[in-house]
Amino acid sequence: MSNTPYALEMRGITKRFPGVLANDDVNFAVEKGEIHALLGENGAGKSTLMNMVNGLYRADEGKILLDGKPVKFSSPRDAIDSGVGMVHQHFMLVPTQTVSENLILGQKAPRFYINYKKLEQDIAELSRKFGLAVDPQAKIWQLSVGEQQRVEILKMLYQGAKLLIMDEPTAVLTPQEVTDLFKTLREMTATGHTIIFISHKLDEVVEIADKVTVLRRGKVVATVDGHATSKAELARLMVGREVLFRIKKKPAEPTTDALVIDSVSCENDRGLPALRDLSLTVRSGEVVGIAGVAGNGQTELAQVITGLREAKFGTITVQGQNVTNQSATATIDQGLAYIPSDRNGVGSSPNLTLADNLILKSYRKPPIGPGWRIDLKLVRSQAEKLIEQFDVKTPSADLPARLLSGGNLQKLILAREISRQPKVIIAVYPVRGLDVGAIESIHQMLIDERDRGAGILLISEDLDELLSLSDRIVVLFEGQIVGEVPPEDERIDEIGLMMAGTKVEHSHAT
Amino acid sequence: MRLKIEPRLETPRWLPFVSIVLALILALLIGAIPLAYGGLDPFVAYRQMFRTGFFEPYSFSDTLVKATPLILAGLGVTIAFRMRLWNIGAEGQLFLGAWATTGVALFWLPPTTPKVVMLAAMTLAGFAAGALWGAIPGVLKAKLGVNEIISSLMLTYVAFEFNNYFVYGPWAAGGFGLTAPFPRTAWFPRLTDFGDAVPAFRGMTAHLGILYGVVAAVILFIIFKYSKWGYELKVIGDNPDAARYAGMNLSRTIIMTMIISGGLAGLAGMSEVAGVVHRLQENFSPGYGFTAIIVAWLARLNPLAVIVVGYLFGGLLVGGDAIQPAGIPLLIQGIILFCVISADTFTRYRLRIVQPVASTATN
Numbered sequence: 040m041s042n043t044p045y046a047l048e049m050r051g052i053t054k055r056f057p058g059v060l061a062n063d064d065v066n067f068a069v070e071k072g073e074i075h076a077l078l079g080e081n082g083a084g085k086s087t088l089m090n091m092v093n094g095l096y097r098a099d100e101g102k103i104l105l106d107g108k109p110v111k112f113s114s115p116r117d118a119i120d121s122g123v124g125m126v127h128q129h130f131m132l133v134p135t136q137t138v139s140e141n142l143i144l145g146q147k148a149p150r151f152y153i154n155y156k157k158l159e160q161d162i163a164e165l166s167r168k169f170g171l172a173v174d175p176q177a178k179i180w181q182l183s184v185g186e187q188q189r190v191e192i193l194k195m196l197y198q199g200a201k202l203l204i205m206d207e208p209t210a211v212l213t214p215q216e217v218t219d220l221f222k223t224l225r226e227m228t229a230t231g232h233t234i235i236f237i238s239h240k241l242d243e244v245v246e247i248a249d250k251v252t253v254l255r256r257g258k259v260v261a262t263v264d265g266h267a268t269s270k271a272e273l274a275r276l277m278v279g280r281e282v283l284f285r286i287k288k289k290p291a292e293p294t295t296d297a298l299v300i301d302s303v304s305c306e307n308d309r310g311l312p313a314l315r316d317l318s319l320t321v322r323s324g325e326v327v328g329i330a331g332v333a334g335n336g337q338t339e340l341a342q343v344i345t346g347l348r349e350a351k352f353g354t355i356t357v358q359g360q361n362v363t364n365q366s367a368t369a370t371i372d373q374g375l376a377y378i379p380s381d382r383n384g385v386g387s388s389p390n391l392t393l394a395d396n397l398i399l400k401s402y403r404k405p406p407i408g409p410g411w412r413i414d415l416k417l418v419r420s421q422a423e424k425l426i427e428q429f430d431v432k433t434p435s436a437d438l439p440a441r442l443l444s445g446g447n448l449q450k451l452i453l454a455r456e457i458s459r460q461p462k463v464i465i466a467v468y469p470v471r472g473l474d475v476g477a478i479e480s481i482h483q484m485l486i487d488e489r490d491r492g493a494g495i496l497l498i499s500e501d502l503d504e505l506l507s508l509s510d511r512i513v514v515l516f517e518g519q520i521v522g523e524v525p526p527e528d529e530r531i532d533e534i535g536l537m538m539a540g541t542k543v544e545h546s547h548a549t
Numbered sequence: 550m551r552l553k554i555e556p557r558l559e560t561p562r563w564l565p566f567v568s569i570v571l572a573l574i575l576a577l578l579i580g581a582i583p584l585a586y587g588g589l590d591p592f593v594a595y596r597q598m599f600r601t602g603f604f605e606p607y608s609f610s611d612t613l614v615k616a617t618p619l620i621l622a623g624l625g626v627t628i629a630f631r632m633r634l635w636n637i638g639a640e641g642q643l644f645l646g647a648w649a650t651t652g653v654a655l656f657w658l659p660p661t662t663p664k665v666v667m668l669a670a671m672t673l674a675g676f677a678a679g680a681l682w683g684a685i686p687g688v689l690k691a692k693l694g695v696n697e698i699i700s701s702l703m704l705t706y707v708a709f710e711f712n713n714y715f716v717y718g719p720w721a722a723g724g725f726g727l728t729a730p731f732p733r734t735a736w737f738p739r740l741t742d743f744g745d746a747v748p749a750f751r752g753m754t755a756h757l758g759i760l761y762g763v764v765a766a767v768i769l770f771i772i773f774k775y776s777k778w779g780y781e782l783k784v785i786g787d788n789p790d791a792a793r794y795a796g797m798n799l800s801r802t803i804i805m806t807m808i809i810s811g812g813l814a815g816l817a818g819m820s821e822v823a824g825v826v827h828r829l830q831e832n833f834s835p836g837y838g839f840t841a842i843i844v845a846w847l848a849r850l851n852p853l854a855v856i857v858v859g860y861l862f863g864g865l866l867v868g869g870d871a872i873q874p875a876g877i878p879l880l881i882q883g884i885i886l887f888c889v890i891s892a893d894t895f896t897r898y899r900l901r902i903v904q905p906v907a908s909t910a911t912n
Contacts, residue, residue, distance in 0.1 A: 347793065368796030379794060388788040395783070399795040402780055412775045 044107025046071040046202055046233040047092060047123075052101035054087055061087040063257045065101070069202075069250075074224060074234045076248035076265060078241075078277055080332065080500055084257040085237045089204045092235075093125040094118035105202070116145070124200030126191045128207050134180040138162065138173055138190050142197050165196055169226045170219070184309075185216035192223065196232075203227065204235045209243055210334060221247050239277070239332050241270045241539035255279050274535030278502050286479070288486045291510040293322035295358070297494025298344070298463045303353030304518075305343045313339035315518040316353070321463065321494040323358075326485065328509030328526065329498045332538050336518035337498045338380065341467045344496075345377045346370040358462050371400050376461035378452055380468040380498075382445065386452045389441035393433060394422035396440045397455050429454035430480065446477025453484050464488060467498045482508055502531060516540045553901045564896050565849060572892035576885040583880060594872045602868030610740060610753035614825060616863030617755075618643065618817040618834065620762035622841035623848065623855045624769055625683075625813030631773065631850050632786035632806055638686065638701030639814035640838025641708030642679040646815025647822045648712055649678030651728055651829035653735075654822075655720070660732035667734045671823055672761075672816070679815015680808040682708060687807025691800035697807070705838070716831050726831035737824035758820030762856065765813060769852035782806065814838055835866075836879070843886040846893075 047069040054062040062084045069075045077085045090096045092103060094112030103110055105121055112118045115125070132141050139158050159175040166172055171189040179187060188208060195203055205224075209217045224234055224247065238244050244251055248265035253276040260276050298321040307313035313336045321327045331337060342348035344355055346367040354363045357373045365373075379385040387396050398418055402408045406417055422436040431450045433443060440448060449469065456464065466485060470478040485508060489495055499505050505512055509526045514537040522537050524530045581591035602612055622639045629636035653674045658667060685704060689695035713726070722729040737756040744751035773779040781802055785792040792799060817837060826833050844862055848854035862882070869877055 345794075346796075366796060366798075367793065371796050377794070381790075384788070385790045385794050388784050388791045390787045391783060395780070398780075399784065399791065402777055403796075408777050411777060413777055413780055415775065 043071065045069060045104070046073075046106060047235070048104040048107075049088070049092070050102045050104070052088065052091065052098045052103070054084075054091060054096060054099055061257055062091075062098075065254075065257070065259050067252055067259060067262075069233055069235060071106075071233055072228050072231055073249040074228055074236055074247055074265075076236045076238055076244040076251045077254065078238060078244055078251055078273060079254035080239055080277060083254040085254055086206055087257075088254070089125065089206065089235065089237060092118065092123055092202075093204060094123075119195070119198050119200060122199055122201035123204070124195030124198060124202070125204040126188065126195060126206065126208060128210060130187050130191050132179045132187060132190060132194075135178060137176055137178055138182075138193075139175045141179060141190060142175075142194050144194075146198065162193065162197070165193055168230075169193075169196065170223050184211045185213065185219075188212070188216075188220070189223075196227075201231070202233045202235070204237070206237045207239070208236070209238070209240065217243065239539075241273050241277075241536075241541070244273065245270055253277055270539060270541060271532060271536060274539055275532055278531060278535040278538075285507050286482045286486060288508075289490070291325040291489065293325040293510070294492070295323055296356075297321050297323040297358055298496065299354075299356045300344070301354045301356075303343060303355060304351045305339055305348055306351065307336075307339055313518050314343065317515075317518065317520060318353075319496075319513065319520060321496050323462070323492050323494045324489060325510040326489050326495040326497055326508050328505035328512040329496065329515050330502065330505050330512055330534050330538055331498075331500070331515035333500055335515050337467065337515060339518075340515070341377065341379070341465050341496075341498060344370070344465055345375060368403070374459070374462035376456035376459065376464045376493075378449075378456055378464065378466040378469050380471065382448050382452060383441065387440045387448060390439050392437045393426065393431070393440055393443070393451060394418050394436040396451060397422050397425055400455060400459060425454040425458055426451075429457075429484070446473045446481075449473060449477065449481055450484075453481060457484060457488055460491075461488075461493055464493050464495045465498070466495060468500065469497070470499075470501070470504060478504075502534060505534075506531070514538055551902075554898045555901055557897055557899050560896050568892040568896050569847065569889060572888035573885060575892075576881065576888040579884050579888070580877075580881040584877065587877075589872070594877075598865070598868035598872050600868070601871035602864030602866075607753065608864070608867065610755040611867045612860060612863040613755040613759050614863070615866040616859045617758040617762055617824065618821045618837040619841055619844050619862050620856055620859035621758070621765060621817035621820060622814045622838050623844035623859050624762070624765050624852055625679075625810040625817070626841050626845035627848065627850045627852055627855055628769060628782070628813070629683075629806055629810040630845055632782045632802070634687075634690070634786075634803060634806055634810070635698045636683060636686065636701045636807060636810050637698055637842055638682070638703075638705045638708075638838070639810075639817070639841050640834065640836060641701070641705030642682040642811040642814035643818035643821070643834055643838045644705075644708040644712045645682040645818070646675035646679035646812075647818030647829055647833065648708075648715060649674040649815070650819040650822050651715075651720070651731075654731045655728060655735075660734060662734060664734045668737070668757075668823065671735060671819060675815045675819025676812040677815070679818065680812035683807040683809075683811015683814065684804060687804040687811075690807075691803040712829070713831055716829055720829065728829045730828045731823070735823060736827055737820065739824065754825070756820070756824030758824045761816060761820055762859070765816070766852040766856050773852065778802075778805075814841070817841070840866075840882055843882055843889070846886065847889055 045068045049065060049067040052062050052065040065088060079085050087096065091098050094115045094117050110121060133144065139155060139162060142162060143158065162175045171193050173186050173189050208220060212220060228234060236248060250262060251265045251268060251273065252262040253260040253273065255277065300317060300319045302316050302318055303314055304312065304316055305314045329337065339348055343350050346365050346369060350363055354361060356362065357375055360373055362370050362373050383389055398407050402413055407414055419436065426433060426436060429450050431447050431454065433447065443451060470481050485495055497508055506526045506528060511523060512526050512534065513520050513523045514534060516537065524534055577595065584591040584594050602608060622643055626636060626639050650671045653671045658670055682704060686697040686700040689700050690697045716726045716728055720728045737758060739756045740750040740753035781797050784795065785797060785799060785802055789799060821834060822829055840862060844855060844858045848858040
């Protein structure tokens with residue numbers, strides 16, 4: 040070991056959540072004064088790992104050392120008292136209060152009387168030093184997202200953070216703001232601060248990081264020198280190339296166009312462009328996989344197709360029927376099935392019974408819903424039939440849906456969607472967080488549907504899943520399709536690079 | 550050693566009932582403290598209260614009279630609460646219902662109108678006015694995302710003042726915050742009206758309103774259990790995102806629910822002026838619309854249970870009038886609500902005593 044202790048060292052960290060191994064024997068060390076990037080796909084365990092340093096979670100196994108001394112934080116308060124601050128993706132600010140007020144929130148220092156003049160001077164001083172321009176008297180809600188982030192950083196600095204963890208700080212920023220942020224980060228390391236930078240964007244990691252540690256499926260894959268590495272190397276480390284299993288399927292026999300998306304643009308919840316002039320066709324009897332890092336328009340794409348989000352421009356047709364900006368009901372009636380990424384939050388109603396959950400899409404029309412009422416007998420017999428047919432493990436159809444395991448809940452959702460014999464299925468992260476057995480049955484169900492003649496749009500971050508199921512893979516980056524690749528294992532590096540926003544020459548290999 | 554609160558995976562079927570009974574007992578015990586402090590023997594006071602409320606010759610009828618507005622408004626609250634729409638403005642909707650009823654009975658229809666027509670028009674007016682008052686927070690919530698708790702409560706105070714304006718102003722008779730009495734054609738039939746045929750009914754003031762309550766409860770029960778609309782309420786109440794995903798129209802359902810919720814509370818006001826007060830006056834309701842919230846909650850939002858709980862609370866009001874000091878029934882109601890809501894927590898969570906893990910701070 041070197042003479043100067045690491046600013047942060049984590050030894051043998053393991054963290055489990057029910058059913059998930061989030062971090063598996065992770066060793067991670069950060070030197071004082073460096074910018075250390077933590078790179079990995081969504082769900083690789085980056086945030087979990089850092090939340091343990093920040094005192095939000097506690098490790099099941101392993102040790103955390105700050106400046107060579109072991110620490111055990113039981114809250115973010117403990118962490119900041121020891122000089123560890125974290126800027127989360129979702130800011131922890133009080134919108135109706137001023138910048139100054141937010142800075143002293145939860146602080147011990149002014150116990151009763153607040154000397155605003157002194158406080159504002161201190162803030163101005165810090166702002167100047169690190170190039171973090173904000174008006175101390177502005178209310179948070181008046182600030183842009185970039186300015187709010189500066190307030191978060193100022194807050195941590197004001198509270199004495201020496202080690203600053205930034206969770207995907209650039210996700211919400213404009214390119215100019217990213218440049219400013221990077222300048223600030225360099226300022227900070229020059230004055231002895233240490234920065235851990237969580238990201239899944241290769242470009243910025245290569246630009247800013249002194250060291251890069253790559254996580255995959257909760258494990259450290261490698262730590263490399265940020266100045267010596269290349270995007271291609273990082274992409275390969277990030278997505279990996281081990282093949283878990285491949286489902287057996289015959290070659291696709293695509294027929295007519297099932298889903299046609301023509302030059303569609305839409306906005307995300309914050310009113311920023313999410314899809315830009317996107318065109319895509321899915322034919323009956325094929326699986327089209329959409330690869331991409333989360334947050335590049337995947338959710339919005341699924342929502343705009345299923346009538347849950349407004350398309351600003353463009354048209355969407357399902358088997359020749361225009362469904363652009365139709366209600367969700369209309370898309371359901373057109374034979375569109377949607378397996379949302381959030382099983383508990385969107386795909387099911389947690390406190391309702393399995394039987395009630397199974398009729399979510401069919402209660403409106405006979406035979407389930409003749410006239411004003413619902414045929415409870417039929418609901419029950421159909422529920423029992425579907426539970427049996429789709430192998431949902433449950434003691435009864437009266438169980439509240441929240442008590443099902445992830446895999447069984449997903450089977451229930453597929454049972455509901457597939458039993459309506461849809462023409463098009465939109466499946467978003469259909470196996471995220473599931474165990475191998477459940478993954479296999481869900482995948483088999485989707486392939487069976489393809490062979491029945493449904494057109495399937497599979498949105499996933501898991502390249503193994505995409506390679507295994509898809510007949511074609513397109514890559515989505517910043518709301519645009521940046522390329523199409525046949526699902527061959529050799530093309531995985533190419534896909535990884537495109538996911539990270541790098542245009543690849545001769546990518547149209549069709 | 551410390552206490553830890555953990556969510557229960559499953560709630561045993563018996564637990565909600567047991568918890569309510571225990572909560573009621575606890576509430577009576579707590580209520581005994583102020584009673585004793587006020588110089589009463591709690592045991593004697595409670596016995597007197599229960600006897601007057603439930604076990605004397607006229608108890609049944611008297612308690613029904615008090616139970617009627619509680620049941621109707623309680624049903625209104627129930628339907629809104631079912632979809633987690635916190636309409637706590639039933640009191641205001643009740644006042645508006647009574648106001649419109651009075652308009653029909655005294656001013657908008659001649660006193661010579663046949664009784665059936667008169668009562669039907671009053672019923673419609675009462676429902677419509679309450680529905681309108683409920684629709685306002687409904688529309689604000691559905692279209693602008695305004696918090697319905699605040700808007701429905703604030704509108705209640707608007708309704709009070711609106712009512713006061715009429716009983717002291719244009720509709721005043723004598724300037725004491727009262728209107729003139731309704732013509733007999735605008736009175737709900739009461740048991741005592743049949744005293745000639747059935748002597749036992751003489752002096753009994755229970756009126757047609759209770760039938761309104763029972764019918765409304767049965768209709769709501771059928772809606773909740775068998776209808777598409779009831780299913781939508783259930784899904785929207787449990788998970789609005791899943792409802793949107795299933796193609797349900799949330800704003801329309803929210804507004805519709807608030808209309809019916811307010812309408813039922815309006816009917817409570819209508820039945821109170823047509824059946825009991827026979828005129829509009831200031832403060833004609835001792836807070837039935839607020840007590841209705843407790844009734845709905847205690848009934849666990851089951852419309853048939855609202856009848857039973859409404860009756861029990863009616864008895865509490867009748868019995869409470871019999872003991873002094875006044876204000877005790879309201880006090881006990883508050884304590885009951887407090888205990889019931891607390892007990893509700895324990896049907897969903899369990900308390901566990903955990904031994905601290907020895908903090909092994911290794912080097």
